[in-house]
Amino acid sequence: MATATLSKEMLDAHPWPGEIDRDVLARCIQECVACAQSCTACADASLAEEDVVDMRRTIRLCLDCADICEATGRVLTRQTDFEARLSKTQLSACRQECASCAEECERHAEHHEHCRICAEECRRCEEACSALLEAME
Amino acid sequence: MATATLSKEMLDAHPWPGEIDRDVLARCIQECVACAQSCTACADASLAEEDVVDMRRTIRLCLDCADICEATGRVLTRQTDFEARLSKTQLSACRQECASCAEECERHAEHHEHCRICAEECRRCEEACSALLEAME
C-alpha cells in the first residue's frame, strides 16, 4: 500500500480526528515521510561519490532534513488533543529545512541523479508544508 | 511519488549499490517506512479510544515497532560499504517486533479499524523482512 493511502486511511480511522482538512494533512504527512527517506538515501549516495569533498554541505543538510521531516511527520500524525498552534512552528521549521536542502541538492542535480530526485522531493515536501500551514490559518 | 518508487529510484542512483536484489531491498525499505507510519498513527488512535485501558499493550508495542522500523529502514537505505552481516540482526529484530505488534493489533481488529489496518501493515513488513533475510543468505 502506498504511504499516501495509508496516511489517509489511518487519519479516517481515528476516533477524534482533528479539524484540519484531512487530504491536505495526509499529503503533508506522506511528503514528510518520503522526504526523510529521500534525504537519508541522498546523504548516503553523496558520501560514496568521488567528489565527496564538494558534497559535505549536501550531506549535512540531507541528514538534518531527514531528522526534521521524520519528527514533523510523527507530530502531524498524532490527532489526539490536536492543537494547530503547537504544530505550526515545527511545520515552519520543516518547510525552511526542505527549502534549504532542495536549494543545495539542485546545485548538484546535473551531475548526480540522486540529488536531482532528492531536490524534487524536498520541493514537494516544502509545498505540502506551505499548503498545510495555509489550511491551519 | 509513492515511497516504493522513490526507494527503488534512489537505490538505482547510488554510485556503489550493494549486491542484494534491489527490488526485494526497496520493498523492505518501503514497508519499514510505511509500518513506522502506521504504528505511530495506531498508537495515537488507540490512546484516544474509550477502552484505552485495554489498549495499553497495543500502544506500547506500536511505539516500539515505529522506532524499530524507522531505524531499520534507515540502516537498509544506506548502501555505502554495505555489509549484509551487520544488517541481519537488526532486520531479525524488526521482523520479530512486527510479528508481535501484528499479533496484538489483530486482537483488536474487529472493534478498531486502525488496529485492523495496522495489523495488516505489520504483517506486510514482517514478510518483507523475511524475504530480504532470505535474499541475504
Added chain:
Amino acid sequence: MATATLSKEMLDAHPWPGEIDRDVLARCIQECVACAQSCTACADASLAEEDVVDMRRTIRLCLDCADICEATGRVLTRQTDFEARLSKTQLSACRQECASCAEECERHAEHHEHCRICAEECRRCEEACSALLEAME
C-alpha cells in the same frame, strides 16, 4: 561519562567547530537529549497510570516533545558547514514544545512523580534553547 561532558568533548574534537559559544551549545545538546529521554519515559509511565484517561494530553505532548528534542539535538550536534540561520527555527520549535509539555506535566506533578521530574527537565531544556537562541543573535 555524563552526556554533558561527552557533548563538550565531541564539539572540541571537531575539525571545524562553528562560531557559537561551545559551552552554551553543549548544554543545549545535552538538555535536548535528556529531555527526549525524560519525555519518552513520562509518556510510558503516564500510560500505565490508573487515571490514563486524564493523561492523554500529557502522553501526546510527551511523545511530540521526545521526537522534536531528538531531532533538534541531532541538528545542533552537526558542526560541518554550520549555519545559525538554519538551526534557529528548529530551536524555536523545540523551545515552544518544551514549554507546552512542561505546562501540561506541571498540572500532574503533585500526583505523579514522573510528571514532576519531566516538567523540570522540560523547563531546563526550554531555558537552554533560549540561551542558545540568544547566543546566536
Added chain:
Amino acid sequence: MATATLSKEMLDAHPWPGEIDRDVLARCIQECVACAQSCTACADASLAEEDVVDMRRTIRLCLDCADICEATGRVLTRQTDFEARLSKTQLSACRQECASCAEECERHAEHHEHCRICAEECRRCEEACSALLEAME
C-alpha cells in the same frame, strides 16, 4: 542533571516497573543515549576531516549506530507491559552494531580524537548491552 540519574529516577517513578535490575537497565539506557549522541557527532566530525575519503566506512557505521542506539534506548525505557523476550533481539542488534562501530573508530583513534572518544563510548554501550542481556536470562 546527568542522563544516568534521570534514567534511574524515571524508572523508579513508573507505576509498574518491570522485573529487571533497575541499575543495570538504567545504565544501559544511559549508554544507548550517550552512544547515539557520540556517533552523531563522530559522523559529522569525520565528514569534515581532510581524509574524508578514508572515513566513509566510519561515517556509515556511526550513522547506523546512532539510529539503532536511539531506537534501543527508547524501547528499553518503556516499562508498560514489559517483555524481556521482545527487547532481547533488539538489544543483541544494538550490541553487535556498537562492537562494529567501535572496531572501525578504533582504527582511526590515533589520528582523530573524536574517533577515540566515540570508540570508547561504543565499547561502554556494548558492555552495558551485554550486562543487560545477562540480567534478562
